[in-house]
Amino acid sequence: TKTETPQSSGGDVRLHGISKTYGSFTAVQPLDLTVPAGSFFALLGASGCGKTTTLRMIAGLEEPTTGTVELSGRDVTALPPYKRQVNTVFQNYALFPHLDIYENVAFGLRRRGIKSVKKQVEEMLDLVQLGPMARRKPQQLSGGQQQRVAVARALINHPQVLLLDEPLGALDLKLRRQMQLELKRIQTEVGITFVHVTHDQEEAMTMADTVAVMNGGRVEQLGAPADLYENPGTTFVANFLGTSNLIEAEVVEAGGEELLLRAADTTLHLPAARCSASARKGEKVLAGVRPEKVALTHADDADGIAAEHNRLPGRIKDASFIGVSTQYVVEVPGLGELAVYEQNIERDGRLVPGAGIVLHWSRAHTFGLDATQD
Ligand code: ATP
Numbered sequence: 001t002k003t004e005t006p007q008s009s010g011g012d013v014r015l016h017g018i019s020k021t022y023g024s025f026t027a028v029q030p031l032d033l034t035v036p037a038g039s040f041f042a043l044l045g046a047s048g049c050g051k052t053t054t055l056r057m058i059a060g061l062e063e064p065t066t067g068t069v070e071l072s073g074r075d076v077t078a079l080p081p082y083k084r085q086v087n088t089v090f091q092n093y094a095l096f097p098h099l100d101i102y103e104n105v106a107f108g109l110r111r112r113g114i115k116s117v118k119k120q121v122e123e124m125l126d127l128v129q130l131g132p133m134a135r136r137k138p139q140q141l142s143g144g145q146q147q148r149v150a151v152a153r154a155l156i157n158h159p160q161v162l163l164l165d166e167p168l169g170a171l172d173l174k175l176r177r178q179m180q181l182e183l184k185r186i187q188t189e190v191g192i193t194f195v196h197v198t199h200d201q202e203e204a205m206t207m208a209d210t211v212a213v214m215n216g217g218r219v220e221q222l223g224a225p226a227d228l229y230e231n232p233g234t235t236f237v238a239n240f241l242g243t244s245n246l247i248e249a250e251v252v253e254a255g256g257e258e259l260l261l262r263a264a265d266t267t268l269h270l271p272a273a274r275c276s277a278s279a280r281k282g283e284k285v286l287a288g289v290r291p292e293k294v295a296l297t298h299a300d301d302a303d304g305i306a307a308e309h310n311r312l313p314g315r316i317k318d319a320s321f322i323g324v325s326t327q328y329v330v331e332v333p334g335l336g337e338l339a340v341y342e343q344n345i346e347r348d349g350r351l352v353p354g355a356g357i358v359l360h361w362s363r364a365h366t367f368g369l370d371a372t373q374d
Contacts, residue, residue: 010038010193011072011085011160013058018067020053027053029217030066035161035210037072040187040194042204045214046240051197054214055163058195059088072160085160091169093150095138101125101149102134108157124152127186144175144182151183155190162187164196168203180206201241205229213237229290233276235369238288245294245338246286247312248371254281259368261287264334268310268366275368284371291339293365296328298348299356309360314338316355326351330359 013035020028028050035041043051056062058069060081068077076084095104105124109117125131128148130141138146147167154162167183168176184207187194198204204211205225212222213236221228221237232238235246249268253260259279261268268287277285289310296316297305305311314332326347328340338359351357 009160010191012037013161013193013195014070015054015058016068016070018054018057018064018069020050020057020062021065026217028057031219033212033219033222035193035195037160037193038191039209040184040196040207042196042198042208042211043214044198044201044204044211044240046199049214050217051199051214052165055088055165055195055197058161059086059163060084061088086163087154087157087159087161088163088165089147089150089154089167091166093138093146095146095149095153097138100135100137101130101141104138104149105152105156107153112157120156124156127155127189128152128182142175143171144179147171147179148182151186155186155192159192161193161195164194166197166199168198176200176203177206183207205241213240215240231274231276231367232288232369234373235286238367238369243291243339244288245291246288246369247335247338249285249287251279251281251283251285254279258363259285261285261368263287263312264332266312268312269363270366270368271364274364274366277368277370279368286369286371288367288369289361289365291327291341292325292343294338294340294359294361296330296340296342296348296351296357296359298350299358302358305358305360306362308363310363310366311358311360312338313356313358316351316353316357318353319351330357332359 015031015033017030017032019030043054045051053062057064060079068075071084102121106117106121109120125134128151130145130148168179171179180203211225211228212219215236221233228237229241238244247263249261249263251259252262257272259270259272259275261270270287279285312332314330316328317331318329320327325341325343330338330340332338
């Protein structure tokens with residue numbers, strides 16, 4: 001007997017010039033941000049970048065210094081948390097230890113004076129797949145199960161927006177990965193807008209439709225996970241989302257669809273559309289490429305490398321076999337060390353430390369960044 005999933009409609013969130021200062025310290029710089037209705041949105045950044053403060057301003061737990069918060073077209077800046085159609089799930093679950101799971105989930109309904117809660121509570125317990133545990137106390141559940149109760153409890157009043165503040169932070173890595181998929185499934189099923197705060201780039205990329213990368217109280221870049229990864233606009237984003245090779249280069253030819261760069265003694269090609277720097281002739285840029293986009297060919301076989309590939313000569317410094325791939329550190333004269341991740345398909349036995357090799361990758365996988373930013 002499968003009950004129907006409780007459907008709610010998600011609301012959109014619009015932040016207009018919202019900021020927060022504590023004394024002379026600016027935690028969040030004036031920020032404009034739109035979270036589309038029904039989306040899974042992640043605020044991603046290192047500790048102290050202002051993501052929790054931003055979330056708390058949406059919740060109404062923190063009063064903005066400037067700016068307004070709009071929920072589904074309504075200015076809620078002056079409303080207390082309980083008058084906003086939002087609910088928050090915190091890292092520490094905050095379940096009532098003396099109530100069983102059923103009553104924890106029913107709490108929001110009972111507080112509103114609703115008597116017949118059975119159907120809704122059962123639907124919610126089904127949604128988070130905890131029906132059989134309804135009569136247990138929170139301390140009889142695992143961390144992941146407790147977090148699912150916290151989600152069910154937060155969803156029972158059908159908020160338009162669910163805010164999640166590092167909800168998986170207390171879980172070990174394996175459970176964390178499971179819960180990421182679980183939360184994603186729940187969000188897709190209920191259709192409520194989720195705004196999720198995390199410092200874990202893999203978590204944000206796995207779960208969210210849109211990720212806002214925050215740094216120093218500002219949104220540094222916003223986009224779909226794959227887009228941010230493939231087209232980072234700043235060195236901060238390039239380095240925060242995975243490993244990147246950033247090669248110092250000078251623009252020797254500009255104006256066409258492709259920029260020509262000089263890096264040490266080598267010419268590199270960069271699609272102009274993938275360069276976020278101004279990149280006039282004579283200017284410095286950083287040419288970036290992700291380690292898994294780069295291939296290694298033994299120097300003796302360099303003639304076979306595709307003509308449209310960027311290439312750099314180097315020497316293998318280190319090779320670590322990690323199962324799915326081998327991770328190489330390659331020393332490139334004049335440019336330092338670059339990382340290469342190669343899948344272990346037909347490994348070339350000559351690719352060992354000390355070997356002379358050529359690194360190469362499709363020009364299309366090259367991105368260009370401003371070399372003057374910090
Ligand atoms: P974390 O992941 O560590 O929680 P965060 O990105 O969520 O980091 P915030 O909690 O938003 O960061 O804090 C942003 C900055 O504002 C931090 O430097 C923090 O010390 C500061 N801050 C937060 N709350 C206050 C407060 N009540 N008074 C003074 N400074 C504060």
